[in-house]
Amino acid sequence: MISTIVAYDDNDSDLGDYFVDSHENITVVLRANAQIVNVSIRGLDCTEVFVNSTITPLNGNRFIFIGISHGNEEELVSHEVYVSASNLTSFSNSLFYSCACLTGLKLGKNLIGAGCLVFVGYNDTVLVNVDYFEIFYNCQNHCIKEFLKGNETIEGSFSKMIDYYNEEIDKLLPGDMDDLLAATSLINNRDCLILLGDRKLRLNDFEIA
Amino acid sequence: MKIVVIHDDISETSPIMVMLRVQYGDDNVVLHTHSQPGLEYVLSNLGQKMVVLLDKNFYDGKEKSGIKVFEEIRAKTSLVSVILTSVSNISDIGEENLKILINNDLFAFESFTSDYSKIIELIDKAVEGMDLRIDAVLEEWIVKQPEEKRERQYITTKGDKSYTLNEILESIRQRTEIGRSLEQNILKLAVDLLTRKNMKLDD
Amino acid sequence: MQKVLKNISKKLAPVSKKTQTNDQNLRWRFDVNTFRLLGRELITDRVTAIFELVKNCYDANATRVTVELIDVSSDKKENRKIVIRDNGTGMSFADIRDKWMVVGTNSKRVSQYSAPPFNRKLLGEKGVGRFAVDKLGERLVIHTKQKGEKNWLDVGINWDEYEARSTASTQGNQLSLFTEIDNAYAYVPGEIEDHGTTLQISNVNEIWTDLDVIRLYNELAKLLSPFHPVNPPFDIWLSSNEVPAYSNKQVRPDPIRFFSHFQEIGFDLATGEQETLQFEADKGEFVKIRIPIKRFGPVKFKIYYFNTPAKRRFLAAYKGGDERIDGVKIYRDGVITTPFAEYNAHPDHKKDILGIDKRLWRDIFTKVASREVIGILDITKENNPDIIDATNRQDFVDNLAYRELKEFIIQQLDAFGSAKKFETNLKRSIVERELIQAGVEANQFSAELTKVEKLLENPKPEVKNVFDSLKNQVTQLKNAISQSVSEQKKFQRDAERKEKILRSLVSLQEFASMIAHAVRTSIAKVKHLGEFFKLNFPKKEFERFYLLYATQIYDEMNTLLKVTDFMLSFASADKHYEDFNVRELLSELLTQSYETLFRNEQIDFEIDIKNDFILTTNKQAFKDVFQNLVSNSIKALRNTKEKKIKCSGYLDAESFIIYFSDNGVGIDKGDEEWIFGLFNTRTADIGGAGIGLYIVEMQIKSLNGTIQVVEPEYKPTGATFKITLPFNRE
16 A cells, blocks of 8 residues: 555645646546555645644655645745645655745755655746646656656656656747747756655555555 | 937938938838937837937937936836947046946947948947847747737746736846746757757757 | 085186176186096196195194094995194185185295295195195085184085086086086184184095005105104194004104115214215225315215115015105105105106116116115205205206205215125135235334334434334335235236126136037038948939038038137137127117118017116127027018017016017927027028027027027017026126
8 A cells, every 4th residue: 555645726826727637637647556545635625734634644654745736945835834844744754746836945855854755846936837737737747657657766757757848848849939938937847856865765665564 | 120210410311321221121210309209219119129329418408318318218128229329428428327328238339420330330230139139039029929918827936926928028128037037948948959959050 | 514604606706607698708717627637637646635735734834734534445435534634824715715716737936935934845736735635535625714813714615516517507508617606615613823724525536445544654754854853843643543553643754674784974063064975995884074064055864775685674574565765865854855755656667866876877786776775865944045946846956056966965875885895895805805904003013113212212323223124114014015905906806807707608618518519510420421422422322312412511511610710709709808788789789780681671670678787798799699680580581571570678686688589480399499409490491501599599608698489479470589698696
């Protein structure tokens, strides 16, 4: 059995839809794997209390956490802060996968410091071009989706994500200005991706007997 | 590209106007002999790439000065190249005014007593320079987009901000964050493509 | 009041009734309207009317006159009354019949003086009293009595009745003239010793507001000298039942306030000396010099001078009132003399009897004008018999004594002029003052030396030599100091002159840089035109430009020549500096020099310059300004039918303003600044090179003045230039 928690802020005014689609894009993969037991946390429930209470029953076992929301250097936020310095320790023994801006700068390091095993996130502003949601979340989710296939280390999955970004960029190149601008945003995002912690971990390292 | 001449001692038949028209086309060279209307013309055509040839002094100081016109253009955009001309020497321009000119990125200063060919050369240089500017390219493209598109959200960040194309345009002109990021990203794209050898230089 | 007891028509009616029916005799008769019309010319307004009546009281030897205003602000005519009551000699029946009721405008009198013991110089005009009353109201009751008579005589005169009868009669085709109407009179018992006259005027014509009452008070105050007691007294009282402040107020002239300088001179009969004023510029003080009493007799003179801040304070305090700083007035025996006794409804139209302001134009900044002083000159009949009021009452008899008196007055004012000049110079000559101080100290030293020398009884020759040498040194020192002082003065004068020129002239450097910009622009244009040829000739595609450019080069060069000529003339300007009167120059220029030109061009020319104004500059250059303006106007007028040019000017508080207008094509909106540009012209087709107005503006600027285009005087076309020339600030 592998435990996963996916928090997604479906209520956000700007990117609510994006986060929903993003979430669906991942949970399809989660559902396809019989080993995986997933808990999804909707926007309204994205609070520190609720998140902590979802983690507690895991009894300190390893798990995978995916945060699909806005964030900043030190926090993940929905309508309130749900991951921050206050609950760093909740995420010890986890793989923390964040799609939010800037979390790589401090939150990532802090999590690792508090016992988190692996952190994947961005250390700068993440841009999303409004008419290109699908491309963007596909790129954004590629690493974890690869990892969940079970064949790659997190490092390998990460590298595959980079390649995927490049492919999508190349596909946009012959297009019009809008496509080009989307490509530039992808480049922006690609170049601020960051991987911290134990790079050699695989999916089966998260199996609980 | 438009060449805008704002000068109280040049007329439509002056040699410099004649030669500019030969070079850039009749429709692309505009003359204003009074400072305020000239300024208004520039400010109402900001989506257009423009190089401005601006006189320093209008009607013995009775009209708005060229330096003031320059300041007011710069308040709205960095994307218009301005060349200042005068029969006075550059040393006659006081310290305060020189600071304004330099710090606001005056393209060039040339004495009106120089050959007009020299002045036209400077204009040509400015025109070329404009073509090399990504921000000018971006501006030009944005301005061409339909108004509804320009007012919709275009890019969102996952840090809680979003921008319409109009906002991006303003940011480019004022050289603020999102505009600059966009420019950088475009550069990065170009460099990236070159290094990943996906594009040869003449593609 | 009116008890018709007797109706002695024969004696009272000016013309006998018999004449109406007697076809053997023809006599002149009078219609009332004609009579009243006569009056209107003699007495123009109600204050003058009361003035005249009060003067009559003075002439009647009254010691007290009361002017009573009763309900004069009422809307109803019948409520308004004015009563003038005096304690003078009064009139007899014969006086009334033969003087009051005889229409005569002859001012020949039997005597120029009132009855003894007063012997007052007669103030009032003869024969004017009745008209004064008519001006004031429609009904009159004269209540008069002489000393020694038993009864008061009351006579009623009703102008409105005369008019009514006259109008009614013409309708019935029968002439009825007031000269044939009988007037009622009656006797009222009184005390033998009483005397006086009361004029009771009712149905007062005009409403008197509070302000009118106050104005009357102020005017009456001017009758009396503030300083010289009238003896025997002549007290004037004003009584209004409506204005509380004037319910019973003695008319007294206000003390003179807010003046900045005051001097008074008098005389000493015992020594036969008259004081006269001088201002010693070295000390900065007024001194009174004693001279023998002059031909016009001893006089007392008080002069109150108002410098600019003082004037301002005065005007602020008396804003809207009748107080004015109005020059020198002569009072005789405490009462104003007739040339100054006319009530003037328009104070600005006062006559300059003493000729004070005539001398002004030359030295407008140093001589003292009437509007800067209040002067009270007191004479007496006894001491100054040769100062005689002229019979036309506008002036004094022009004899030697009067001429000397005028000169004397002006001398005193000149002392103030010197004081004025001194004060403005005060800031400057510190060096001079220190030199003078040194001179004073040298004098003191010399005096001490002499003292010590005197103490020594028999000085030894060596000692004496030392003293002599010291004294010589002091003398030399004093000489050196005087010389330095006069050198300093000369230097000062030169510096002032230069300063004056500099201040009235923009520095040559500024001027050069102003012109240089225009010249460089012109050169740049010519250069570009030449460059075009150099690079493009003879390419066929530019053929249309070659001739155009060649012409432009030619024109620009011509203009440049004119500009350089102008610069040269400007540079040599200060050698030809002079003072001149703008008004005179313009009048001469525009009426004489241009007369032929205007005639040939059929231009109707008008000039209206109100005041004098002195400029110090190059006269020719100034003339050129107008030459340019005229030439410009002529061009503008070429298609106008009735051509007009007008030049007007006046002095305002800070500057001299000139308007120059024509009714030609005018100046396009938006071009008002442009036309002053060096090469800007709209008349290139008729040879306008644009330079004219540029030079005009430069010239005016060099005098620290301005020229601008303003609303055209001959709307809707035409052009008007306004030129402002500020005063030289001293």
